[in-house]
Amino acid sequence: MKWSEICIHTTQEAVEPVSNILHEAGASGVVIEDPDDLYKERDTSLGEVYELSPDDYPDEGVIVKAYLPVNSFLGETVEEIKEAINQLLVYNIDLGHNQVTVSEVNEEEWATAWKKYYKPVKISDRITITPTWEEYEKVHDDELIIELDPGMAFGTGTHPTTVLSIQALERHLKKNDSVVDVGTGSGVLSIAAAKLGASKILALDLDEVAVTTAKLNIKLNKNQDVITVEQNNLLDGVRDEPDVIVANILAEVIVRMTDDAFKSLKPGGKLVTSGIIQGKREQVKDAILNSGFELLEIVEMEDWLAMVAQKPE
Structure with missing residues (x-):
């Protein structure tokens, strides 16, 4: 089978948003x-081997690649991707650069070659992510x-925004808490919450691919008894009163949902948000405070931030 690499x-x-467009x-x-x-300084305690060559990386900026099957609709798809990125x-x-x-x-050139670079990674005090x-x-x-x-979609689960979210859940989630995971993607945050002792988790995503992917990963980790996955736009129509809402999404989307998050949470409930680039720090912080939350912490990794806030008792 022939594939097109879009770069x-x-x-x-x-x-993050470009990756979502590609998915x-x-x-x-x-x-x-x-x-x-x-x-990066890397933890090799689990036997990971990193063989990175500067020749494979751009001098500046970041390159995001994806693979699409060669078919009669490819040209239209590429144009739609360009238009969505420009939006x-x-x-x-x-x-x-915004160069496409x-x-x-x-297929043989890429289908399995990348797997040698993906090894188990310890991302918090208790949680390790490993490929199947x-x-x-x-x-x-x-x-x-x-x-x-990660062949299903949405990467390896070790992006800084995901790591920050899981570390925050490890610090703030209590046993038997109920959780709503907004923009679940691969389902990794819902799975982490289940393994940390949450009793009921609602995983939401507007993207149909994400819903399918999350269900597969949740079943793979045997957490389907406590996690329900639904296609939904943010917190629209959510009537649960969870103990924790976690959202690893764009800062621009977070600021649109802080009021709904405040209304949805139980008194004393916590909002964990990530996906926030440094330049959006004050914008998200202001939205959280204006909605009535008390800001508990801001944690950083590389150029990314996560914020944890609490609804007053």
């Missing part, structure tokens, strides 16, 4: 080539293992 040269700020266009996953990855300018998202190129590749094809044994008894197949 977008953009910025770190635009990685909605039919890509089952993305490759992110960020030159910052060349200089991000409405949200004041810096697109950088398309080339043809054979890797054999992994617990290092300590209370370690929690999340299995993901």
